Amino acid sequence: MTARPAATRSGPAAPALEITGLTVRHPGTPPAVDGVSLRLAAGAALTLVGESGSGKTTLARAVLALPAPGTTTTGSVRVDGTDLSGLGARELSRIRGRRIGYVPQDPTTSLDPLRRIGSQITEVLLRHRAAPGRRAARAAVPAVLARAGLTDPHRIARSRPHELSGGQRQRAAIALAVCCGPRLLVADEPTTALDPLLRVRILDLFTALRTETGLALLLITHDLAAARRIGGTVAVLRAGRIAETGPAADVLHRPSHPYTADLARLPAVAADPGARP
Numbered sequence: 001m002t003a004r005p006a007a008t009r010s011g012p013a014a015p016a017l018e019i020t021g022l023t024v025r026h027p028g029t030p031p032a033v034d035g036v037s038l039r040l041a042a043g044a045a046l047t048l049v050g051e052s053g054s055g056k057t058t059l060a061r062a063v064l065a066l067p068a069p070g071t072t073t074t075g076s077v078r079v080d081g082t083d084l085s086g087l088g089a090r091e092l093s094r095i096r097g098r099r100i101g102y103v104p105q106d107p108t109t110s111l112d113p114l115r116r117i118g119s120q121i122t123e124v125l126l127r128h129r130a131a132p133g134r135r136a137a138r139a140a141v142p143a144v145l146a147r148a149g150l151t152d153p154h155r156i157a158r159s160r161p162h163e164l165s166g167g168q169r170q171r172a173a174i175a176l177a178v179c180c181g182p183r184l185l186v187a188d189e190p191t192t193a194l195d196p197l198l199r200v201r202i203l204d205l206f207t208a209l210r211t212e213t214g215l216a217l218l219l220i221t222h223d224l225a226a227a228r229r230i231g232g233t234v235a236v237l238r239a240g241r242i243a244e245t246g247p248a249a250d251v252l253h254r255p256s257h258p259y260t261a262d263l264a265r266l267p268a269v270a271a272d273p274g275a276r277p
């Protein structure tokens with residue numbers, strides 16, 4: 001169900017994500033992302049933290065090859081070995097969903113409010129040829145929902161988004177993002193709208209999905225507690241540049257850049273029962 005076309009892969013050693021010298025400019029402003037290089041190995045986690053306006057979403061959009069209108073992008077973004085800049089619109093839309101999953105802050109932006117969850121997942125499986133036919137796609141839906149931690153997946157499959165709780169909706173959006181077995185999951189502030197306990201559960205779901213399926217996670221957040229919970233590597237973005245990067249425990253507990261120390265002192269980060277002091 002999750003086989004990928006061999007022709008578009010560059011080999012088993014290709015990182016899930018390789019960003020080299022990425023610069024993104026919105027018209028008439030200094031670069032929102034300025035010469036960023038980052039690498040994310042298959043199955044690994046990279047959390048991009050930074051204050052509002054530091055360029056996190058602009059970078060995420062470049063990784064999804066969905067820049068805001070009018071932006072100029074230089075440098076390269078390779079996903080699973082494929083340089084996105086060389087691809088046309090059709091190939092990019094094939095890669096999104098199939099090899100890159102995306103989870104937004106607000107699940108209602110990725111879920112169709114009028115359609116049942118099961119039908120939306122069926123459609124995505126068929127569009128990306130991740131199931132041999134409609135019947136097989138429908139049959140796969142409960143397992144897809146269960147993998148996203150949704151109990152009673154048959155009922156959830158029959159529900160429309162407004163019939164679900166906020167946490168169930170975010171899990172359904174995650175199920176939609178990972179149903180075709182992407183190598184990279186980009187999650188942009190996926191827990192900001194959730195209560196503290198749900199935040200932790202969703203972050204742990206990302207970790208479980210990484211362990212079970214080997215997908216790599218690019219988490220974008222201003223919440224250092226979330227970065228701590230996810231572990232892996234943390235990159236601190238400041239005014240479009242990487243101020244500091246390294247293992248989460250080092251960067252968050254012993255920041256070497258004053259900007260990171262300032263971020264760590266900010267109030268109102270998520271509760272994180274599993275975090276070390």
Ligand SMILES: Nc1ncnc2c1ncn2[C@@H]1O[C@H](COP(=O)(O)OP(=O)(O)OP(=O)(O)O)[C@@H](O)[C@H]1O
Nearest residue numbers: 026027032050051052053054055056057058059068
């Ligand atoms: N469509 C756009 N047109 C012009 N400037 C933009 C556009 N989108 C973002 N910017 C600018 O680019 C810079 C980076 O914004 P971006 O949204 O990437 O930051 P962010 O770190 O994601 O912020 P937040 O955490 O508030 O979402 C900001 O100066 C912002 O004003």
